Amino acid sequence: MNKRLLRLRAGAAHLAIGLAVVSFPAHAQDVAAQNEPEAIVVTGSRIAQPEIDSVSPIQVVGQEAIENSGVTNIQELLLENPVFGTPALSRTNSAFLTSGTGAATVDLRDLGSDRTLVLIDGRRVVAGLPGSSTVDLNVIPTQFVERVDILTGGASSLYGSDAVAGVVNFIYKKNFEGLIAEGQYGITERGDDAQYRGSVTFGGNFADDRGNIMVHMGYTKQEGLLSRQRANTFYDDADKWAYFTGDPADFGTSVTPYFSSFAPQGSFLAGGRTFTFDANNALKEGFSTNGPNGDGVGADGFNRQYYRTIAVPVERYLFAARGNYQVTDAINFFAEGTYANTSSSRQIEPSAIGSDDIFKSSGGLVPIETRVNGAIMLNPYVPAAIAAAATDEDGDGLRDISFSKRLSDLGPRDGSTSRDYYRFVAGLEGDVFDKFHWDVSYVYGRTSETQQSNGQPNILNFANALSAVQDLGDVNNNGLTTDVICASAEARAQGCVPINIFGFNSISPEAAKYIAAEQSYSTRITQQVVSANLSGTLFDLPAGGLGVAIGAEYRKESSRENWDALTNAGLNAGNALPDTRGSFDVKEIYGEINVPILADTPFFHDLSLRAAGRISDYSTVGTVYTYNVGAEWSPIRDIKFRGGYARSVRAPNVGELFTGASQTFPSGLVDPCAGIGLTGGGAIGDNCRAAAGVLANIQQNGVFTVNQADRQGISGYDSGNPNLKEEKSDSYTVGVAINPRSINALRNLTLTVDYYNISIKDAIVAPPRQFILDQCYGQGEQSFCDLVDRRPSQTAINSSGSLEYVDAPLFNGGKLKVEGLDVAVAYNTALSAFGADGRLSGRIAYTRVFDGYVVSVPGADKDPFAGEVGNSKDRFTANLGYGVDDFSINFTGTYIGKAYEDDQLLAAYDLDPHAIKIGSEFYLDTQARFKPTEKVEIYFGVDNLLDNKAPRLLSGTSFNTTGTDTAADVYDVFGRRLYTGVQFKF
Incomplete structure (x- = not known):
């Protein structure tokens, strides 16, 4: 019944030696050995056959390993496996993101989450992040999972796009009868980040055992952790070299505490003189607000860490149901439904704003005077000393100042996110001639997200509120002529409230409300998949059955994300973020064949060849082809050698294709035309002089000249590219699997060793802007010159021809490669042979990375x-x-293992790539379980038993996760954690 469903028989001969990580239940092998093999399908092959496994390396995380981990989210367990890289999103690295807070993703081989395909029972799962194919593992009910198959290496010919680095296939429990109820509570040793988990799973047969239905309901809550709750992160520790030039030997030394010079009392520049307020709110000239140098009187700078987050809180509700019904002896109906709601929140420090964020066109100059009916009126909030120092800096006859201020009166920047996930599966399956298995299914998935954020200012309202005058004419009709009003009548009609930015707690609640900009964000992602598959044994050969699988699939995906109008326009002190929407569909056919060549002959216990191919027709990139070939050779029953090659692809996703232009302000760009004269300069000189603005600048100045304002005024737009093509990857794997079943004491030992090599070309990347400039002017590449806009010759002389925009749309130009070795050992045995009671099991999975690199652009x-x-x-x-x-x-x-700082950062300071070393870490977890009765099991666990402290990585270094003073997505930031739970089984 229902042979198509993915299964794993622990005693199946070839399958057992293909496993790297698996928890074997006691006596499972003995029981399985007594049964006849049945047709099964395992991850890595679509052929239903007895005793078949994947040529590509597979690791399996079994149900026992899941239960022994005590994890709240299965991401936590998977990340312990060395084949996974640093997650793009997790609880500990998403507090500062504009979207994706609290999401949980996986990334095989550190090749990117979009290059890891996540499946449930071999079928696709709708993405959790808009514009991408990345699945949020918050939607996976941990207690509903029977096992997780991890296939490393390209598998696009079997599963389609995105399986470049491999596949993570969650296999759900099936045909379950009974009831399991579980509750768990955990907390760190320091009394924070409490976690709760509760679930009920029940199921049973009906209609004389022709059908089965199973239901799961689960709830989890992780309370989160703020930076101020831990002594080591109460203050920010900054890297000195990131903020100062000097002796490279100082790199890695810290400024502790490192306070922000954007302080709540504000810092003001008037007539070349600086002013701020001391702790008593008294105006001082030249007084330090305790910025990067860490000195100053009384540490008057701002401690951002007080508001920052180490781990965001996450709360989940999960409901899953699945069932099947044997309509006839040859046809089985199956269905599945899942709903998950994930809510999270984030908090970071109050917004820091400078006058250049509000008055960009004037270079940040804020007029403190206003013309009213021909008279010039001073803003009443401006302190006398600042007013006296201010001068007219832009020639409009009004005195100006500039300022920076932490908007503490608006409160911290915080946000709440809610994601709703729906997935429904329905289909039919059956057998034909007892040789083939077929299935037809339809999958619908949808993810919706809503997000509300606070703490950002409305720039337009802020500008109106800064233009304030005394209401001498009582224009607001309140009977007073001493109060302060907004100068603009139009602004007053729209509710303008004047703002006082001078000093601590200076902004009134009314003014704070007026300038506050609530940020909203909503997304919707949908996925529909229709597929049909046929697999089995075509006919028998002398060495065994010729296994084949064929199938077809249609998939349509759409995604949209919408920001509020202020965010679209970049009017809330941040860069403009565009709305994005788009869709694509793909029609695919595939075939797979397994040819047994030799069997049960000397030195050839088994020799077989495997091949698969897929043709995919995308509405976006057209037709693409993927394929793989492989071979398996067992000279004797207990040893299997395997190797394979796979060509895989990743088609561009909605975000990469259709994301609109998002403005940015790059820094550090060097104009190739700088210093070019009327003659000379080779190809660069010729290309520069071809621009009218550059030529006018040279004619006026002798050589092309740019000033600091020109360099700081460079902008540009990042965007998707509807003309993107697919990424292509080549992966090679060679390995051996050993299971010495002929030696009784070692019959439960498995050893696998696999070499892997994955390279990706035409990777979708954004070209560095300096590269764009160099290619345009150094090489004359017109495609790159089209991305550069210069100011016309009519502008001010020194700005004539200066860079205005350098755009960077995505393109197919990158390369990635990773190469390494996986070694895995698993063993379990009854201790009775040694005169002891009980059973002992062990497993180890080790990965050695030989090489891994990125080439960002050609050349x-x-x-x-x-x-x-x-x-x-x-x-x-x-x-x-x-x-x-x-x-x-x-x-x-x-x-x-040990690790190093980013070599690119170190090279920028002429430092050796290994100048900064982070030592190795070893984390130890333990869990004990006890069954006081047959139906009750109690367990206790400790994670990070040794209470390891995360290595210190200073702010300003490459891998620091803001707010944590470490790489929080790599190392444990919680310390020792304890949990306990109880499970009831009926």
Whole structure:
């Protein structure tokens, strides 16, 4: 019944030696050995056959490993496996993002989350992030999962686009009968980030066992952790070299505490003189607000860490149901439905604003005087000393100042996010001639997100509120002529409230309300998939059955995201963010074949060849082809050699294709035309002089001249590109799997060693703007010159021909490569052979990364990431478990090898790539379980038993996660954590 459903028989001969990480239940092999093999399908092949496994390496995380982990979100367990890289999104790295807060993603081989395909029972899952294919693992009910198959290596020919780095396939429980209820509570040793989990799963058969239905309801809550709750993150620790020039030996030394010079009392520049307020709110000239130098009187700068977040809170509600019904002896109906609601919130420090954020066109000059009926009136809020120092700096006859201020009166910047996920599956399956299995299914998925954020200012209202005068004529008709009003009658009609920016707590609640800009964001992602598959044995050959699988699939995906109008226009002190919407569809056919060549002959216990191919027709990139070939050779039953090659693709997603222009203000760009004269300069000189504005500048100044304002005034737009093509990858794997079943004491030992090599070309990247300029003027590449706009010759002489916009749309120009070795060992045995009671099991999975690098654009140097923080070359996870009668205990160790700072950052300061080293870390977790009765099990666990402290990474370095003083997405930021739970089974 329902043979198409993915299964794993622990005793299946070939399958067992293909596993790297699996928890074997006691006596599972003995029981399985007594049964006849049945047709199964495992991740990595679509052929339903007895005893078939994938040529590509597969690791399996079993139900026992899931239960022993005590995790609230399955992402936490998967990240212990060394084949996974640093997650793009997690609770500990999403507080500062404009979207995606609290999402949980995975990333095989550190090649990007969009290059890891996530499946449920072999079928696609709708994305959790708009514009992408990245799945949010918050939608996976951990207690509903039977096991997780992790296929590493390209698999697009079997599963379609996005399986460039591999596949993570969540296999749900099936045909479940009974009831399981569970509750768990956990908290850190320091009494924070409390976590709660509760679930009920029940199921049973009906209609004389022709049908089965199973239902799961779950709830989890993680309370979160603020930076101020921990002593080591109460203050920001900054890297001195990131803010100062000097001796490179100072790199990595810290400024502690590092306070922001954007202070709540404000800092003001008038007539070349600086003013601020001391702790008593008294105006002082030249008084330090305690910026990067860490000195100043009484530490009057602002402690941003007080408001920052180490881990965002996440709350989830999950409901899942699945069932099947045997309509006839040959046809089975199956259905599945899942709903998940994930809510999260974030908090960071109050907004820091400078007058150049409000008055960009005037270079940040704020007039403190206003013309009213021909008279010039001073803003009454301006202190006398500042007014006396101010001068007319732009020639309009009004005195100006500039300022910076922390908007503490608006409160912290915070936001709440709610995501709703729906997924429905329905289909039919059956057998034909007892040789083939078929299935037809329809999948519908939808993710919706709403987000509300506060703490940002409305720039237009702020500008109106800064233009304030005394109401001498009582224009507001309140009977007073001493109060302060907005100068603009139009602004007053729209509710303008004048604002006082001078000093602590200077902004009135009414003014704060007037300038506050609530930010809203909403998304909707939909996915529809119709697929049909047929697999089985075509006919028998001398060495076994010729296995085949064919199928077809149609998929349509759409995504949209909408920001509020102020965010669209960049009028809330941030860059403009565009709305994005788009869709695509794809029609696909695939085929797979497994050809047994030799069997049960000397030196060829088994020899078989495998191949698969897929043709995909996208509405966006056209027709693409993917394929793989592989071979397996077992000289004897206990040893299998395997190897394979795969060509995979990743089609561009909605965001990469259709994202609108988002303005940015790059820094550090060097204009190739600087210093070019009327003659000379080679190709660069000729290309520069071809621009009218540049030529006019040269004619006026002798050589092309730019000033500081020109350099700071460069803008540009990042955007998608509807002309993108697919990424292509080539992956090679060679390995051996050993299961010495002929030796009784070692029959439950498995050892796998696999070499992998994955390279990606035509990777979708945004070209660095300096590269764009160099290619345009140095190489004359017109496609890059089209991305550059210069100011016309009619502008002010020194700005004539200066760079105004350098745009950077996505294009197919990058390369990625990763190469390494996976070694995995698993063993379990009854201790009775050694004269003891109980059963002992152990497993270890180790990964050594030989090489890993990115080439950002054609012709650029390799940027290695292997060995840097988050990409340690050596990683392993190991598990040791012991069980006897009604008691069991389990230990899990996770090792992260030494790592280094980003070589590109170090090279910028002429430092050796290994100048800053972060030592290795070993985390130890343990859990004990006890069954006081047959139906009740109690468990206790400790994570980070050794209470390891996360390595210190200073602000300003490459891998620091803001607010945590470490790489919080790599290292444990919580310390020792304890949890306990109870499980009832009926």
